[in-house]
Amino acid sequence: MQIKQTKSFERELKKLVKxxxxxxxxxxxxxxxxxxxxxxxxxxxxxxLKGKWRGYREFHPARYGSYGKNYDSWIVIYQLDHNELVLLLVATGSHEILNQ
Incomplete structure (x- = not known):
C-alpha cells in the first residue's frame, strides 16, 4: 500500500513538529x-467522518502512546482508496480543522 500526503498535510505536520x-x-x-x-x-x-467529510476517516495518534490529555485533540484525517491501495493523508491538527 502506498502512503501519499497532500501538500497541506505536509505543511500542517511541519507546524506540529515546531x-x-x-x-x-x-x-x-x-x-x-x-x-x-x-x-x-x-x-x-x-x-x-460524517457530513462534508463523508468518505474520510480520522484517528487520534497521541492515544497510541501515553501522552495523556495534552495531545488528545490532535487528529489525523485520511482517506483509503482500496482500488489503488493508497492511504492519502489529508489533514492534521486539532478538531477545529473539521470546521474549515
Missing part, C-alpha cells in the same frame, strides 16, 4: 491502518 507534538507515533498508527490491526485502531479511536 510545537513539539510526538509525531513519531504516526508511523505505528499508519502501520495499524494498513494491516487493519483492530486493537490499535480501537486504541487510537479510528472512525469514519
Amino acid at each position: 510545537k513539539h507534538l510526538p509525531i513519531t507515533v504516526l508511523k505505528p498508527c499508519l502501520k495499524a491502518i494498513m494491516e487493519q490491526d483492530t486493537l490499535i485502531l480501537k486504541r487510537i479511536k479510528d472512525h469514519a
